[in-house]
Amino acid sequence: MTTTVPDVLRDAGALVVPRLREAIATLSVENQQVVDYHMGYRDAAGQPVQRRGSKSVRPGLALLSAQAVGGTEQDGLPGAVAVECLHNYAFLHDDVMDGDRMRRQRETAWVVFGQSRALNAGTGMLVLGMQTLLAAPSAHREAASRLYADTCQTMMTGQGMDIEFEHRLDVTVAESMAMTRGKTAALLSCATTIGAVLVTGETDVTRALHEFGTEVGVAFQARDDVLGIWGRPEQTGGRPPGFDLVAGKGTLPAVVALQAGGPASDELRALLSAPPLDQDRAARAAELVDRAGGRQWTEDLARRCVATAEEIVAGLELDDSVRDGMIAVARMGLPDDVR
Numbered sequence: 001m002t003t004t005v006p007d008v009l010r011d012a013g014a015l016v017v018p019r020l021r022e023a024i025a026t027l028s029v030e031n032q033q034v035v036d037y038h039m040g041y042r043d044a045a046g047q048p049v050q051r052r053g054s055k056s057v058r059p060g061l062a063l064l065s066a067q068a069v070g071g072t073e074q075d076g077l078p079g080a081v082a083v084e085c086l087h088n089y090a091f092l093h094d095d096v097m098d099g100d101r102m103r104r105q106r107e108t109a110w111v112v113f114g115q116s117r118a119l120n121a122g123t124g125m126l127v128l129g130m131q132t133l134l135a136a137p138s139a140h141r142e143a144a145s146r147l148y149a150d151t152c153q154t155m156m157t158g159q160g161m162d163i164e165f166e167h168r169l170d171v172t173v174a175e176s177m178a179m180t181r182g183k184t185a186a187l188l189s190c191a192t193t194i195g196a197v198l199v200t201g202e203t204d205v206t207r208a209l210h211e212f213g214t215e216v217g218v219a220f221q222a223r224d225d226v227l228g229i230w231g232r233p234e235q236t237g238g239r240p241p242g243f244d245l246v247a248g249k250g251t252l253p254a255v256v257a258l259q260a261g262g263p264a265s266d267e268l269r270a271l272l273s274a275p276p277l278d279q280d281r282a283a284r285a286a287e288l289v290d291r292a293g294g295r296q297w298t299e300d301l302a303r304r305c306v307a308t309a310e311e312i313v314a315g316l317e318l319d320d321s322v323r324d325g326m327i328a329v330a331r332m333g334l335p336d337d338v339r
Contacts, residue, residue, distance in 0.1 A: 006060075006135050006325060006328035006329060006332075007073070007170070007330065008060055008064065008325035008328065009054070009055055009056045009057060009060040011060075012056045012059050012060035012073075012080065013055075013056035013059070013060075013141050013323075014277075015063070015073060015077065015080075016056060016059040016063075016077065016080045016081060016084065017056075017073050018325040019077055019080075019081050020059075020081050020084055021083075023085070023128055023132055024036065024039070024128070026128070027124050027125075028124070028129065030117065030120075030121075031117075031120060031121040031124040031157075032106070032118050033046060033111050034092075034113050034118060034120075034121035035088070035092075035112075035121050035124070035125060035286060036187060037112060037113070038088065038091070038092060038103075038108075038109040038118075038121070039088065039110055040104060044112045044113075055332075057188075057191075057220075057329060057332070058080075058083045058084060058087055058187065058188070058191040059080035059081070059083060059084050060080075060190075060325075060329060061083075061188070061191040061192045061195075061216075061326070061329060062076050062079040062080035062083050062191050062194050062195040063076040063077070063080050063192060063195055063211065063320055064076075064192075064195070064325050064326055065079075065157050065191070065193055065194065065195035065196040065206075066079070066195030066196060066199050066211050066319070066320050066323045067195075067197060067319065067321075068195075068196055068205065068209060068316070068318050068326075069196045069200045069203070069206070070141045070199065070200075071195065071196070071198070071199035071200075073265060074338070075138070075198055075199050076194075076195025076196075076198060076199070078132050078133055078135070078136035078138070078141075078144075078198060079133070079136075079144060079191075079194035079195045079197070079198050079213075080195065081129070082129040082130070082132045082133050082144075082148055082194065083129070083187065083190055083191045083194060084129075084149065085128045085129030085132065086125075086126065086151065086152060086155075086187065086190070087124065087127045087187060088125050089123070089125040089126040089129070090122075090159075090187070091103065091122075092109055092110075092118050092119070092121055092122030093118075093119060093122045093123075093159075094159060095108040095109065095110055095118070095161065096110045096115050096118055096119055096323065097163060098162075098233055098247070099247075100239075102239060102322075103233075103248020104192045105233075106188060109121065113183070124263045126152065127221055129148060130148060130149070131260030133145045133148055133194075136198060137187075137200070138198040139201075140198055140199070140200065140201040140255070143197050143202055144194050144197045144198050145199050146196055146228045147190055147193060147197055148194070149192065151186050151187060151189075151190040154182050154186040155183060155186050155187060157182050158178075158179050158180075158181070158183035158184075158186065159183060160178055161175070161178065161179040161182060161183075162179055162183060162249070162250075165179065165249075165250035165273065166247070166248045166249065166250065167248035168250060169258055169272055169273065171250040171255050171258075172180065173252070173255055173256055174257055175250075175255075176250055176252050176255040177218075177252070179250070180217075180218055180221045180222070180252065181214065181217070181218065183221070184217045184218070184220055184221035184224075185213070185215075185216075185217025185218050185219065185221065186214075186217070187210075187289070188213040188214070188216050188217030188220060189210045189212075189213030189214045189217060190213070191213060192209045192210065192212050192213030192216065192261065192326075193206050193209045193210045193213060196209055205235045205316060208312055208315070208316055209316075211312055211339035212309050212313055212326065212330075215305040215306070215308045215309040215330075216305070216306070216309050216313065216329065216330045216333055217331070218301070218302075218305045219301075219302040219305035219306045219309070219333030219334070220297070220332070220333045221252075222252060222298045222301045222302035222333070222335070223302050223333050223335050223336070225244070225251040225252045225253055225298055226253060226295060226298055226299060226302075226335055227244055227336075228241075228249065228251055229241070229242055229244055229245055229251070229253055229254070229289060229295075230270070230286060231297070233277065235336070240279075241282070241283070241286065242277070242279075242282030242283060242285065242286050245272070245277060245282050245285045245286060245289075245318065246275075246277045246282050248272070248275065252270075252297070252298045252301070253289050253294035253295050253297070253298045254268075254289055254294060255294070256292075256293060256294040256297045256298065257273075257288065257289040257292035257293060258292075260292045260294070262292065264288045264291040264292040265292045266287075267288055268285060268288040268289060268292060271284065271285050271288065272285060272320055282305075298335075299335040300334055302335050303334060303335070305333065306330050306331055306333050306334055309326075309327075309330040310327055310330060313327060314325045314329075
């Protein structure tokens with residue numbers, strides 16, 4: 001399986017990035033400096049850099065959702081900018097809370113500018129997304145703003161669970177799935193809905209698109225959880241293999257393996273009970289998670305979610321180009337061969 005970026009997302013990036021940069025330019029000078037660095041527009045000294053292409057998954061889905069209900073990309077553009085603001089608010093805050101020092105193969109914003117400035121800039125992005133929606137030329141901007149606020153609340157709940165689960169060895173699969181739906185699926189379901197809500201308000205179609213986004217979000221997180229243990233640095237923004245295990249993250253593969261029982265599960269529990277893990281012990285833990293079935297279970301979950309997402313959009317009356325675009329994005333959640 002390849003993760004080639006679909007054309008629809010490249011097109012979305014070309015449309016959304018200029019509008020997003022216009023919005024970011026309204027932030028305070030101090031916050032703009034942090035955000036420009038975080039987004040890859042400038043280096044730490046404030047000099048422009050050649051930005052690596054972004055996949056633009058969430059803004060692309062927002063534009064597609066507007067088209068799904070008969071609107072245009074322009075109708076969905078405020079929603080696309082807003083979800084990118086929300087997405088990067090979460091990144092800026094999560095990097096501080098998780099202690100992550102690398103993102104997109106360079107130091108995270110808090111490492112460069114300090115925790116306080118990174119948190120303040122992240123909050124600025126959160127507010128900027130709401131301001132963008134409230135200024136949208138849509139009769140349904142209040143409904144879109146409500147969706148945005150509800151999504152943020154759900155994401156914060158998921159992040160709280162993530163923090164609480166660190167180094168806990170008794171996390172259940174149900175708890176880990178709830179965290180996944182909160183941290184990742186909520187934002188994807190917002191992206192797949194917000195453009196449509198700006199066009200029509202809440203309808204049966206927007207609710208179906210929300211369900212589609214939830215399935216895609218779970219698949220994306222499942223795939224990321226696999227990469228968090230077995231991914232190579234070029235796939236994980238510079239993080240080493242086994243990063244999530246070293247950090248004590250209660251991600252799906254590890255939780256499933258710990259709950260499986262048996263010799264591999266027991267040895268894994270003993271190993272994770274004595275942190276920190278060095279490189280050799282992390283490699284052994286990854287082997288045990290695989291042997292106990294955690295990897296296969298998580299990869300199978302991603303495949304089931306993508307199949308369900310495809311079934312949802314197959315049941316909607318959509319232009320072929322919109323349906324094909326949504327399916328192409330959903331299939332990015334299928335697990336890669338990272339062995």
